[in-house]
Ligand SMILES: O=C(O)CCC(=O)C(=O)O
């Protein structure tokens with residue numbers, strides 16, 4: 001299992017235009033989690049690598065989704081199952097949703 005380079009830029013969370021907090025809990029096998037800048041720079045590799053183990057919490061906050069991408073790279077030496085639970089805050093509600101009036105206060 002792997003997750004390719006991406007930003008969590010879904011409209012629901014508005015992570016490219018305002019502060020956005022995403023909290024994740026990893027359970028199971030330890031996996032690498034990498035971050036890189038959101039624009040190409042072939043001359044230098046600024047990739048940052050973390051290890052997310054069983055029970056680890058990871059947060060991505062502020063404007064991280066605008067400026068950085070993240071991924072969980074393929075690692076052939078890793079075996080065993082892993083799940084990652086995430087908590088995200090919906091800030092863009094459908095028109096007519098009772099929460100939409102509060103969303104941008
Ligand atoms: O599995 C992870 O640690 C990250 C998953 C992820 O990037 C996502 O759900 O958007």
Ligand SMILES: [Fe+2]
Nearest residue numbers: 006007008070
């Ligand atoms: Fe993600």
